[in-house]
Amino acid sequence: xxxxxxAAILSSTFLTTTxxxxxxxxxxxxxxxxxxxxxxxxxxxQIDGYDDQGGFKQDTILGLQVSKQxxxxxxxxxxxxxxxxxxxxxxxxxxxxxxxxxxxxxxxxGRLRVPFYYYSDFLEVGYAxxxxxxxxxxxAVPFSSVDGVDATYRFSLGNWDNSAQLYYGRFSPxxxxxxxxxxxxxxxxxxxxxxxxRASYHRLEIESDGTGTFGATNAAAVAGIEATRAIITASxxxxxxxDNAKEDFTLSGQEIGFYGIAxxxxxxxxxxxxxxxxxxxxxxxxxxxxxxxxxxxxxxxxLTTHITYTSTENELDSGINEFIQENIIQAKDKQSSxxxxxxxxxxxxxxxxxxxQQLTEDMRPGAGExxxxxxxxxxxxxxxx
Amino acid sequence: MKSVKSLLFCISxxxxxxxxxxxxxxxxxxxxxxxxDKATIAKIFLGKSKSFPDGSAATPIDQNEGSAAxxxxxxxxxxxxxxxxxxxxxxxxxxxxxxxPKQSGNDADVKAMVAGNAKLIGxxxxxAVDESVKVVHKF
Numbered sequence: 001x002x003x004x005x006x007a008a009i010l011s012s013t014f015l016t017t018t019x020x021x022x023x024x025x026x027x028x029x030x031x032x033x034x035x036x037x038x039x040x041x042x043x044x045x046q047i048d049g050y051d052d053q054g055g056f057k058q059d060t061i062l063g064l065q066v067s068k069q070x071x072x073x074x075x076x077x078x079x080x081x082x083x084x085x086x087x088x089x090x091x092x093x094x095x096x097x098x099x100x101x102x103x104x105x106x107x108x109x110g111r112l113r114v115p116f117y118y119y120s121d122f123l124e125v126g127y128a129x130x131x132x133x134x135x136x137x138x139x140a141v142p143f144s145s146v147d148g149v150d151a152t153y154r155f156s157l158g159n160w161d162n163s164a165q166l167y168y169g170r171f172s173p174x175x176x177x178x179x180x181x182x183x184x185x186x187x188x189x190x191x192x193x194x195x196x197x198r199a200s201y202h203r204l205e206i207e208s209d210g211t212g213t214f215g216a217t218n219a220a221a222v223a224g225i226e227a228t229r230a231i232i233t234a235s236x237x238x239x240x241x242x243d244n245a246k247e248d249f250t251l252s253g254q255e256i257g258f259y260g261i262a263x264x265x266x267x268x269x270x271x272x273x274x275x276x277x278x279x280x281x282x283x284x285x286x287x288x289x290x291x292x293x294x295x296x297x298x299x300x301x302x303l304t305t306h307i308t309y310t311s312t313e314n315e316l317d318s319g320i321n322e323f324i325q326e327n328i329i330q331a332k333d334k335q336s337s338x339x340x341x342x343x344x345x346x347x348x349x350x351x352x353x354x355x356x357q358q359l360t361e362d363m364r365p366g367a368g369e370x371x372x373x374x375x376x377x378x379x380x381x382x383x384x385x
Numbered sequence: 386m387k388s389v390k391s392l393l394f395c396i397s398x399x400x401x402x403x404x405x406x407x408x409x410x411x412x413x414x415x416x417x418x419x420x421x422d423k424a425t426i427a428k429i430f431l432g433k434s435k436s437f438p439d440g441s442a443a444t445p446i447d448q449n450e451g452s453a454a455x456x457x458x459x460x461x462x463x464x465x466x467x468x469x470x471x472x473x474x475x476x477x478x479x480x481x482x483x484x485x486p487k488q489s490g491n492d493a494d495v496k497a498m499v500a501g502n503a504k505l506i507g508x509x510x511x512x513a514v515d516e517s518v519k520v521v522h523k524f
Contacts, residue, residue, distance in 0.1 A: 127471070384478075
């Protein structure tokens with residue numbers, strides 16, 4: 001009895017005098033793990049990282065997230081991701097402090113995920129989508145983080161729950177030799193009942209020192225233009241045009257942009273998503289890729305079946321830039337895939353997936369126009385914990 | 386014949402048991418809100434809203450996975466299956482955009498927590514309700 005009274009006094013003192021956060025001192029540990037295996041029927045078409053010998057590495061990903069609520073409005077979160085496709089190198093994909101300025105406004109600072117795509121936020125959390133991996137035709141940007149700040153504002157309009165996310169930062173993909181500066185973008189999304197819509201725009205400036213995987217490739221391309229000057233001028237272009245082209249194809253100092261739109265529907269039984277992206281464009285060295293996907297799925301209790309059509313095509317410039325894009329940097333690229341798959345929810349935190357992808361290459365960088373079709377078979381187990 | 390009759394009896398008992406098992410959404414007796422509609426409750430439990438209709442801060446708590454009240458709350462109020470919810474939260478957890486309501490035990494545990502904290506909102510089997518908590522919605 002006395003104990004109870006003491007406890008009551010103690011708790012009432014606490015409740016009245018200290019604004020204790022409801023769940024202060026909570027350390028949250030969450031994680032996701034995908035183990036995948038895949039095999040191509042032959043090597044006539046090319047998909048990075050996959051071949052007809054089969055493999056386990058490409059779709060195998062482990063992520064571990066630790067977050068701690070510091071006080072009622074501040075949380076610190078870190079996420080480490082180890083990807084088989086990257087020889088299991090562990091990378092800090094996210095590391096940020098978030099501050100909830102009000103019920104409707106969250107501010108974050110640190111390493112964030114660039115919200116390029118509909119699935120960007122949970123690109124690596126296989127459990128969160130039906131595919132073994134998001135289609136590479138659309139999900140093609142080779143980096144996914146930015147170091148900076150962002151603000152997410154939530155608001156309602158009629159029946160729509162919306163959010164606007166604005167970010168600004170900088171990023172240097174490791175060993176790429178490029179520095180992406182003044183990297184900024186805006187992502188708007190809305191949800192009403194079964195319907196969701198999304199639009200985003202991103203822009204950045206590239207600085208390159210001519211080294212690293214990306215910088216050296218660009219430097220080599222510009223050197224290639226000089227080396228083939230005789231061939232280019234023999235094709236009807238002037239020396240002055242070649243000089244201009246060398247400048248146009250030099251990435252450093254240039255600004256590039258990317259935008260994407262998406263719409264989704266999910267009534268629990270049927271779901272559909274359509275996504276279109278255009279990027280990175282505006283510079284000849286990185287011809288604009290127009291990419292799209294359309295996916296339909298039907299859920300039968302714990303089994304989900306789905307079918308997707310996806311395609312991408314590089315949009316070349318005209319004149320001398322087109323000539324260089326086609327013949328020197330070999331940027332002709334056009335491919336499409338049909339993906340058919342099934343997902344079985346084994347329990348409420350693990351899923352088993354099967355998938356068959358038929359890839360058709362109409363044009364391939366370096367090979368020009370080809371017409372090859374190949375099959376990729378994949379299986380994956382995804383868990384979240 | 387006899388077995389058919391007793392089977393029918395069992396079924397009717399079972400059916401009445403199902404209709405009897407009402408779930409109550411509860412807040413602390415000291416919470417100023419009297420009734421809260423389903424859409425608002427769903428928003429709070431899905432992390433889309435952080436406040437009660439009167440503007441005060443709201444923190445939802447769940448029962449443990451597998452509890453009967455949790456299953457009926459998920460389907461009746463949130464309109465989602467357990468795996469759809471897991472998928473919904475996995476899209477938010479790993480982006481820092483939200484965390485699911487904390488798993489806080491059974492009817493008695495949730496009732497005790499809610500009773501002692503005006504910020505909390507939970508759900509329990511209607512038969513477990515007492516004067517320490519206030520029912521804001523029932524289904």
